[in-house]
Amino acid sequence: MNIKAAVIGTGIGIKHIEAIDGYKSSKVIIIYEKNKKKVSNLKKKFPHIKITSSEKDIFNDKNINFVSIASYDNFHFSQIIKCINKNFNIMVEKPLCLSLRELISVKKALKRSKTKISSNMVLRANKMFINIKHKIKNEKIFYVESDYMWGRIEKLFGWRSKVKNFSFTLGAAIHMIDLVCWLLNKRPSSVITLGNKIVTKNTIFKKKSFLIYLLKFSQNLIVKVTANMVGTHEHFHNLKIYSKNKTLFHTRDGSYILKKNKKLFTNNLSYAYPDKKNRKKVIRNFIDSIKNSNVKKIISQKEIFDLMSICFAADESLKLNREVKINYKI
Ligand SMILES: NC(=O)c1ccc[n+]([C@@H]2O[C@H](COP(=O)([O-])OP(=O)(O)OC[C@H]3O[C@@H](n4cnc5c(N)ncnc54)[C@H](O)[C@@H]3O)[C@@H](O)[C@H]2O)c1
Known part of the structure; x- marks a missing residue:
């Protein structure tokens, strides 16, 4: 075809x-x-x-x-x-x-x-994150932090200010939530969300412009995600992954693994980031999978629906001001 x-x-x-x-x-x-x-x-x-x-x-x-x-x-x-x-x-x-x-x-x-x-969950095609996924495969992780540093505050005041149901969970945090679920190969069971609009209070953008989510996973693993639309920062996807003897950092100050062997030492992660040239891969992989059902999908339809379910639960938590269980039976 x-x-x-x-x-x-x-x-x-x-x-x-x-x-x-x-x-x-x-x-x-x-x-x-x-x-x-x-x-x-x-x-x-x-x-x-x-x-x-x-x-x-x-x-x-x-x-x-x-x-x-x-x-x-x-x-x-x-x-x-x-x-x-x-x-x-x-x-x-x-x-x-x-x-x-x-x-x-x-x-x-x-x-x-x-x-x-x-x-188009482009971060799944990013060389840095593909390598991080590989490196954490056998780690006993107890905590992950992932921050979407948007760095594009001016974009808030275009169509994003006008769309009635606009949500930064669906517009930004979705990338980090997907990234974490894909890295860990796990789905969270519940979510607690808080937010504020301190920076955008007197602007035409009426929704919250800073959001923070705590996601609970099995075996007490906790993930913190933020959608930080207003912080002073370049566009960046921060990641910190904590396991017993190692911490993995992907921040504007560097990408490395901090390990302890009597003393602390670092191993640099020198993979491409933001790796824009690989962003076409998600669309092209979808085309390949349409033509040939044996092609392994970068993201499956089930994963997309599950991701949307997590995001809707997160926005529900913000509205209700309480922890919300995520329903995957859509
Ligand atoms: N996957 C990603 O990393 C990523 C990055 C940026 C944007 N997006 C998504 O892409 C979408 C577009 O965002 P953008 O940043 O390109 O916005 P944009 O404002 O830069 O461009 C959108 C363009 O689409 C046109 N358009 C809008 N609605 C249309 C319609 N109904 N019919 C025909 N043309 C229409 C507009 O006139 C405009 O030219 C949004 O849903 C956004 O969330 C995803």
Whole structure:
């Protein structure tokens, strides 16, 4: 099966076009961008691709079999449902949708269709994190810290301030929660969330702009995640992993393992980070898995639904101000 794709949205969507178009026998044949001011530049950049500002061009096209959704978060759900109704395969940017009710509807719709769906959890293709996963495989870990240092405060005041159900759990922490679950090969059983908006109090961004989550795993393992949208820091994914005789650090001050053998000593981790050149791999692996069901998926559909369940429980905890058990039976 040759992939004939449409891409919706041309922010991060440009990266989708670059990942798909020309990969093996895949082609992007339609780009849908609702901002008409962007259309003429897109025509210059992608002269061989049809550029449209009407969604209908995708859903009326008989050749399309794959859609990459990189629109604003509030459009993902309806666009997913339309794709499922046409049996199009879907690569959707995170988050898949914005409510548990929507997630359940997507699950139901998928059951009656041939559509395959995936989500672009790019950190799973990062050389640093792949190597960290390998290094911690046999460690008895008791605590993990992972912080999404967003470093892009100005982006808060665009569409993210306008989307009603916008959540930084779904928009940012989701990457770190996924990273930790994938590194540990485990899912948490419950979550406690706190947040504040001290830095953004007098701005048009009304939601909390700093969030902290405590996730409980089996055997008393505890994970702390933060979505730190406002801290002074470059865009970075901090990680600290603690086991009995070792601590692994991936921070702006360095990536290394601190060990104790009478004295403390360090082993540097010199793997690529942020490793942007490997980010196309998640989309390309999904294409490979559509063509050949034996291809090992970087992220499975079940993992995506479980991740969304964790995020919804985390937001529920913030709302209810108490620990929330995570329900994986969606
Ligand atoms: N996986 C990642 O690491 C990652 C990184 C950045 C963004 N994202 C996700 O990608 C999505 C887009 O974010 P962004 O940073 O690219 O935003 P952006 O504002 O940079 O670009 C979005 C573009 O999509 C267009 N668009 C929005 N809704 C549309 C619709 N319904 N139909 C057609 N065009 C539409 C906008 O006009 C804009 O040009 C969001 O869901 C975001 O969470 C994921």
